[in-house]
Amino acid sequence: MTDISTETRSVVIEREFPFPSEKIWRALTQPHLIQEWLMKSDFKPVADHRFRFNADWGSVDCKVLEVEPNRTLSYSWDAYGLESTVTWTLTPTGTGTHLRMEQAGFRPDQRQAFGGARSGWTQFLANLEQVLARTE
Numbered sequence: 001m002t003d004i005s006t007e008t009r010s011v012v013i014e015r016e017f018p019f020p021s022e023k024i025w026r027a028l029t030q031p032h033l034i035q036e037w038l039m040k041s042d043f044k045p046v047a048d049h050r051f052r053f054n055a056d057w058g059s060v061d062c063k064v065l066e067v068e069p070n071r072t073l074s075y076s077w078d079a080y081g082l083e084s085t086v087t088w089t090l091t092p093t094g095t096g097t098h099l100r101m102e103q104a105g106f107r108p109d110q111r112q113a114f115g116g117a118r119s120g121w122t123q124f125l126a127n128l129e130q131v132l133a134r135t136e
Contacts, residue, residue, distance in 0.1 A: 018096040037127035
């Protein structure tokens with residue numbers, strides 16, 4: 001029998017971008033670009049680096065878990081009782097890059113956080129698309 005209390009949910013958003021993975025990688029890993037589409041941070045693409053995202057509503061404590069340049073980036077995302085993991089996966093396509101973002105670890109009692117993340121990441125990725133369109 002499955003213990004429902006230990007099951008978690010994930011927010012997954014996938015997008016196709018007409019840009020090479022290297023360009024998207026820069027937007028995911030350079031603090032001045034991250035600030036334009038997500039939040040201010042002291043991010044560095046180095047395993048075990050601890051950093052913080054800062055916004056008007058508060059902050060998110062994070063730690064880099066995995067870095068595979070132009071392919072995979074994963075970090076913990078801990079804020080307001082939510083302990084989750086954000087994983088970015090970049091896959092080159094014939095016309096650009098397929099980007100997959102997954103935030104995993106939402107407990108059943110975290111419905112509000114799950115809904116907020118779903119709408120928040122949708123907006124963040126729209127912002128990312130705008131940053132990519134105007135940067136080199």
